[in-house]
Amino acid sequence: MRSIAVAVTEGMPAFELALVCHVFGTDRTEIPDSWYELKLCAIGPAEGGTGGLVAARSWFAAQTPYGVEELVNADTVMVPASADVHGDPPGELIDALREAHRRGARLVSLCTGAFTLAATGLLDGRTAATHWMHARLLAERYPAVLVDPSVLYVDHGDVVTGAGSTAGIDVCLHLVREDFGSEAANTLARQLVAPAHRPGGQAQYIEAPLPERTDDSLAPLLHWAAERLHTPLTVADLARRAHTSPRTLARRFHAATGTTPLRWLQAQRIARARELLEGGDLPVDRVAELCGLGTAANLRRHFTRAVGVPPHDYRRAFHARRPAAAPQT
Incomplete structure (x- = not known):
């Protein structure tokens, strides 16, 4: 291609x-x-x-x-x-x-x-x-x-x-x-200077206007969470980090991203799993641990639902279609 x-x-x-x-x-x-x-x-x-x-x-x-x-x-x-x-x-x-x-x-x-x-x-x-x-x-x-x-x-x-x-x-x-x-x-x-990955199913636009104040930005929270995907993060953990209640966090999340905290976490974990599957030969159970999905069975279920193929098939297909590197001169 x-x-x-x-x-x-x-x-x-x-x-x-x-x-x-x-x-x-x-x-x-x-x-x-x-x-x-x-x-x-x-x-x-x-x-x-x-x-x-x-x-x-x-x-x-x-x-x-x-x-x-x-x-x-x-x-x-x-x-x-x-x-x-x-x-x-x-x-x-x-x-x-x-x-x-x-x-x-x-x-x-x-x-x-x-x-x-x-x-x-x-x-x-x-x-x-x-x-x-x-x-x-x-x-x-x-x-x-x-x-x-x-x-x-x-x-x-x-x-x-x-x-x-x-x-x-x-x-x-x-x-x-x-x-x-x-x-x-x-x-x-x-x-x-663009988001690395916005899933195709994400909303084109957000009905609620973004808040005028910027001091309650979710960026620090999202960065903090992205560095800890290997841990069993929950919505409650995110709310505590943001010093707010889960309900208030959910409202702020939807206003800023158009999705929920749980769906955002899941999308980040799937994206991390894709990177690990593409970039090496780690066992699937280890990939599941590093992206915070726990077990190989859990990874297979969520990965297949999001990507359309199981992790093993994705890794094999990706390496099969990856272009050959240009010769070194």
Whole structure:
């Protein structure tokens, strides 16, 4: 999944396009594995799909020699956003996406790019994400698609759909985590000054406004807890550390993160388990101890529920798909 083609169409929003270029088109020498090969593929402006100058929205234009052929043959095809959610995507792009999928490419949409993927029929019968403001329209235009207006992204393996704006960062980090592992994703997240991992099922936005005061920030508590995942932390432990009651902590937690303390703890432990499984050959029971899930049986149950495969299978699959390191010169 190391070659990435980006579908660039006339009038498309610039934010998602710039994000994809920054994440996947920047040299990442600090990550030991060879990075992605990124190609911007112009759709429509030139005859024969051989590239051209594409005017994006907000005074930006993309000049590229690549067109449909490179898009069809890429490992991953990204559709950053749709220029017009009420109109139909270019037929040339729809045909190319279907052919790329048939050849085994992973298709990824950000924000309103889900409208383009929906037009291919590849989202029929599947859950999909888009910007919450456009979720109802997507469901109305493509009733066979199961639109979830609340989640950050949905990954079906061959097709990934993400929500709007900064959720695109979460999608990009998720792809890097899937392709290169947690360590590489965490390194990239630090460079982007972004959360290392927000699960796809996390809410796109929080109904309750964040408090104006910052002296009751949960950041110190979250940092304290993240360093002690190997211990049997409970919500009561977190509340005591925060000098508050469990009920008050739960309310503050939801206001700040959109989730509960227990779910946050569980997500951190699963993320830690993934890192340990990716980075070494520790026995599963030892991994369970280090991430605070106690026993191998407990780890298997929670890990399988969260990730979709048991720990042993995850480790084997990760090492099988991990790219070979670039040769040393």
